Amino acid sequence: MRTIRVVIAKPGLDGHDRGAKVIARALRDAGMEVIYTGLRQTPEMIVAAALQEDADVIGLSILSGAHMHICPRVMELLREKGLTHVQVLVGGIIPDVDIEKLRTMGVTGIFLPGTPMQDIVNFIQTSVPARAEVI
Amino acid sequence: MKPVSTEPAAESAKARWEREVLEPTLTKSPERTGPFTTISGRPIDRLYTEDDIAALNVDSDVAAPGEFPYTRGIHPTGYRGKLWTMRQFAGFGTPEETNERYKQLLAAGGTGLSVAFDLPTLMGRDPDHPLSLGEVGKCGVSIMSLADMERLFEGITLADITTSMTINSPAPMIFAMYLVVAERQGADWKKLSGTIQNDILKEFIAQKEYIFPPRPSMKLITDIFEFCAKDVPRWNTISVSGYHIREAGSTSLQELAFTLRDGIEYVQWGIDAGLDVDDFVPRMSFFFNAHSDFFEEIAKYRAARKIWARVMRDRFGAKDERSLKLRFHTQTAGVSLTAQQPYNNVVRTALQALSAVLGGTNSLHTNSLDEALALPTAAAATLALRTQQVIAHESGVTNVVDPLGGSYFIERLTLDMEEGAYKYFDVIDRMGGMVAAIEAGFPQREIAESSYRFQQAFEKKEKIMVGVNAYVDANEPPFPILYIDDQASDQQLARLADLRKTRDNATVSRTLDVLKDVARAGENTMYPLLDCVRAYATVGEMCDALREVWGEYEEVPSI
Numbered sequence: 001m002r003t004i005r006v007v008i009a010k011p012g013l014d015g016h017d018r019g020a021k022v023i024a025r026a027l028r029d030a031g032m033e034v035i036y037t038g039l040r041q042t043p044e045m046i047v048a049a050a051l052q053e054d055a056d057v058i059g060l061s062i063l064s065g066a067h068m069h070i071c072p073r074v075m076e077l078l079r080e081k082g083l084t085h086v087q088v089l090v091g092g093i094i095p096d097v098d099i100e101k102l103r104t105m106g107v108t109g110i111f112l113p114g115t116p117m118q119d120i121v122n123f124i125q126t127s128v129p130a131r132a133e134v135i
Numbered sequence: 136m137k138p139v140s141t142e143p144a145a146e147s148a149k150a151r152w153e154r155e156v157l158e159p160t161l162t163k164s165p166e167r168t169g170p171f172t173t174i175s176g177r178p179i180d181r182l183y184t185e186d187d188i189a190a191l192n193v194d195s196d197v198a199a200p201g202e203f204p205y206t207r208g209i210h211p212t213g214y215r216g217k218l219w220t221m222r223q224f225a226g227f228g229t230p231e232e233t234n235e236r237y238k239q240l241l242a243a244g245g246t247g248l249s250v251a252f253d254l255p256t257l258m259g260r261d262p263d264h265p266l267s268l269g270e271v272g273k274c275g276v277s278i279m280s281l282a283d284m285e286r287l288f289e290g291i292t293l294a295d296i297t298t299s300m301t302i303n304s305p306a307p308m309i310f311a312m313y314l315v316v317a318e319r320q321g322a323d324w325k326k327l328s329g330t331i332q333n334d335i336l337k338e339f340i341a342q343k344e345y346i347f348p349p350r351p352s353m354k355l356i357t358d359i360f361e362f363c364a365k366d367v368p369r370w371n372t373i374s375v376s377g378y379h380i381r382e383a384g385s386t387s388l389q390e391l392a393f394t395l396r397d398g399i400e401y402v403q404w405g406i407d408a409g410l411d412v413d414d415f416v417p418r419m420s421f422f423f424n425a426h427s428d429f430f431e432e433i434a435k436y437r438a439a440r441k442i443w444a445r446v447m448r449d450r451f452g453a454k455d456e457r458s459l460k461l462r463f464h465t466q467t468a469g470v471s472l473t474a475q476q477p478y479n480n481v482v483r484t485a486l487q488a489l490s491a492v493l494g495g496t497n498s499l500h501t502n503s504l505d506e507a508l509a510l511p512t513a514a515a516a517t518l519a520l521r522t523q524q525v526i527a528h529e530s531g532v533t534n535v536v537d538p539l540g541g542s543y544f545i546e547r548l549t550l551d552m553e554e555g556a557y558k559y560f561d562v563i564d565r566m567g568g569m570v571a572a573i574e575a576g577f578p579q580r581e582i583a584e585s586s587y588r589f590q591q592a593f594e595k596k597e598k599i600m601v602g603v604n605a606y607v608d609a610n611e612p613p614f615p616i617l618y619i620d621d622q623a624s625d626q627q628l629a630r631l632a633d634l635r636k637t638r639d640n641a642t643v644s645r646t647l648d649v650l651k652d653v654a655r656a657g658e659n660t661m662y663p664l665l666d667c668v669r670a671y672a673t674v675g676e677m678c679d680a681l682r683e684v685w686g687e688y689e690e691v692p693s694i
Contacts, residue, residue: 013254013270015343018383018470021583022590024694038692039343040266064254065509065619069269093474095509095616113474113507114603116594 004128006057009037009046011074012066019091020061026117027059032124043073050078050086056128062092067102075106087127091115149184157181170597174428175386176588177551183543191546196441200536204444206437206549208495209460213536214527220498221523222299222464226251226276227510228623230286233276236513237291243517244524247329249299249500250287251275252309257344259305259678262627272623274510275301279631280673284312285319294322298329299374299464299498304346306333307355307661308677311668314367330371330420330464333359336397336569337376340578341383343690346678349570351685355660356401357408360415362661372415373401374422374464380578381424382470384586387431390424391552392559393569393578395442399560400569402451416447417457423496425487426468432487433539434548436494439463441549442556464498465491472507476602477614480504485522492526493539499523509616576693583694634671642670647680654684 008024010017017039028034035053037046050058058078062070067090078086089109090102099110109123146154171179180187191197198204201211210216223240225248226233237248253275255267261279262271271277278284293316302309310331317327335352338345345352356373363372377385377394385393398419405415421439425432443461447453467487472480481504488501501519503511511519527533539545566572573579592598599605650663660681667677 012268013258013260013266014274015338015345016383017343018586021694022384022587025587026590028694034694036692036694038690042265064270065273066269073268093508095618096613097618114600116604117590118594 003031003033004057004124005033005035005053005055006059006124007035007037007046007050007053007055008059008061009041009049010039010061011041011043011046011070012062012064013040014062014064014066015039016063017061019063020059023059023061023091023117023120027121027124030121030125043070043077046074047077047081047083050083051081055086057087057089057124059089059091062090062094065093067092067094068098071102071107072105087124089120089123091120147184147186149182149186152182173387173431174426174589174598175388175431175585176592177386177388177431183547185543187543187547188550191550196550197540197546203448203459205440205460207537207540209440209462209497211536213495214492214533215536218527218533219492219496219523220247220297220464221245221520221527222247222249222498222500223516223520224249224251224299224301224466224500225511225516226253227274227617227619228272228276229626230276230278230283231289232623234287234289234291236516237287239513240516240520241291241296243520245520247297247299247498248291250301252300252302253277254344256305256309256674257302259308259346259674259682261673261675262624262631264675269621269624271627273619277623277627278309278312278674279627280634280671281312281315281668282630282634282671283627284309284316288316292322293317293320294326296329299332300330301332303332303335303338303342303344304352305674305678306331307359307664308668308674310359311661311664315665315668324367326369327367328369328371330374331359332376332422333373334376334397334422336400336573337379337394339573339688339690340380340393340397341385341582342379345688347681347685348688349573351654351681352688353401353404353570354657357404357410358659358661360401360405360410360418361408361659363418364410364414368418370418371420372418374420375401376422378422378424378466380582381426381468383582384470384589385582386585387426387428387435388552388555389559389578389581389585391435391439391442392556393581394421394423395439395446395556396560396563396569398443399446399450402447403568406451412447412451412453413455413458416451416453417455420497421461421463423463423465423491424468425465425491425496425499427471427483427487429486429490430545430548432490433494434545434552436463436465436491436496437537437545437549438552438556440495442553462497464500465494465496466500467491467502469502469506471600472502472504473600473603474507476608476611477504477508479602480507481518481522484519485526488522489526489530489532492532493537495537505614505616508614510619512615512617576691579693631673634673638671643667643672643676646670647672647676650677650680651684654681 200208377390381390503515
């Protein structure tokens with residue numbers, strides 16, 4: 001089985017990257033291949049990174065309230081590029097009223113402040129279908 | 136030659152107590168497993184006695200309030216003279232909405248304003264830039280041009296209040312807007328007072344709201360030092376901030392050390408730009424976090440005053456007493472707030488605020504209980520202000536100056552904070568200063584390490600967050616929050632389009648060209664910026680003009 005590949009991204013203008021960096025490191029320590037895009041990524045840049053890196057998962061860290069603009073665009077671009085197998089997870093400050101809307105548009109994991117890293121590791125390990133190494 | 140004593144050294148009182156009282160007790164009932172460490176991971180002994188402060192010189196290390204090195208406070212009368220300024224940070228949506236919140240806060244007894252800007256404003260982008268998508272008016276108020284600044288302070292006389300503005304990369308542009316609003320209200324710049332955060336170093340280190348590369352960014356800051364020394368002498372030109380460093384995951388000591396070393400860097404750059412130390416240092420102020428470890432925080436504030444006084448006197452030869460006195464604002468720790476059981480946050484905030492008061496803060500923001508979920512509702516913001524008022528008027532702690540001075544524990548912690556900070560200064564000095572250290576990624580790495588260590592301690596439940604990794608409530612009731620929709624964004628976008636049609640665009644272009652020329656020539660940018668602002672150039676346009684000259688900073692992503 002190949003290693004799970006995760007793109008961790010900070011979309012939008014916010015620079016608070018503590019959460020993104022901590023989760024990136026926790027996933028790496030859990031044996032995943034983690035690509036951290038850095039700050040100020042547009043949905044286009046994030047999806048391009050996922051395509052280029054053959055990612056299984058995109059993790060978006062959003063604290064600024066821009067999730068209802070960023071997530072739909074990421075989902076739309078993934079469909080356009082035929083990357084519907086890529087799981088999209090969002091971590092950050094997400095009001096209750098938006099959670100169902102994000103799930104409906106295809107975001108599979110939504111992790112609010114205080115989530116143990118292990119929960120996110122477990123979520124990815126159980127929800128990403130095993131893929132054989134492509135040679 | 137001195138004869139070697141063969142007599143055993145006299146047993147200290149603490150050693151005797153440990154032998155006679157403690158040991159039998161430990162045999163019968165052992166202590167909890169701990170670890171007995173601060174939230175920063177510093178081990179804490181079970182008891183501090185006079186043995187622990189043997190190295191302390193009461194006259195020179197502690198001294199009296201209002202006396203060098205100001206460990207016990209900068210005012211001889213503490214809060215008996217004047218209470219701290221209760222300054223609640225606020226801003227969201229359109230300028231009109233925020234203006235209304237300011238009027239509420241002032242009516243509720245707030246004694247100063249503090250402006251929170253939205254991310255496009257903080258990043259020098261107009262709302263119609265692609266990266267502003269979904270961000271307009273969300274984390275703060277959207278200010279695009281002078282017209283918005285006029286709306287923000289409508290009905291508020293700037294000559295009568297002090298305003299703090301949390302703005303960094305575009306600080307000169309926003310400050311210029313404030314000055315022009317004041318000018319049009321008929322206020323005298325010479326009497327105007329307030330603060331701009333204007334601290335770019337901690338942006339590179341922690342919060343990452345930078346635009347230009349470090350060196351031209353430092354030039355903008357020294358431009359403001361020079362401009363204010365001449366034109367707005369009562370304005371606090373910078374608020375050197377540890378708050379964001381701490382929120383990014385640093386320890387208490389790292390917050391102290393990096394913040395003060397940033398302060399040293401600004402002083403050095405000011406001197407290198409030809410300013411006299413006593414002409415601009417008195418207008419520098421500081422901004423610290425009040426995190427959850429009560430005593431560690433109090434020691435941090437006391438050490439900060441002491442270190443600053445000594446460094447200004449000994450390293451820079453400052454003579455004016457005002458250059459030696461460190462004045463600071465404090466905000467309770469946003470990162471300590473939990474989305475779970477939000478009412479617990481009221482208690483956390485009250486304890487944190489009390490530590491800031493016992494540490495002698497000059498100004499304070501208390502967070503609202505709902506801030507791990509959203510921007511605060513008006514009711515939550517009022518409760519946060521009331522928390523300060525209860526401390527000020529009911530707890531009795533304001534009757535006495537530095538009530539913890541002389542505590543074995545507090546004095547030991549204060550000494551350790553001081554020693555630890557000087558060690559960091561040495562490392563950073565050897566790297567060539569803070570700008571060089573940032574370019575090498577040093578403080579960024581230190582903070583990322585501490586933040587990961589805390590996360591691991593939290594996961595292992597060595598560090599408990601009530602309601603999150605202990606005492607969890609599986610059936611929490613829903614909690615009402617402030618939801619910011621897209622109305623503000625739509626309105627600001629429409630206004631921006633309208634502004635670009637109705638203003639005198641020839642004057643805008645001309646003033647922007649002058650700004651670029653002045654920046655290229657290395658002259659003071661504040662004067663051309665004031666002209667850009669008067670012509671209603673937008674924040675995005677002014678920043679773009681300087682992006683053309685200086686380029687943009689891009690951090691190499693690393694985990």
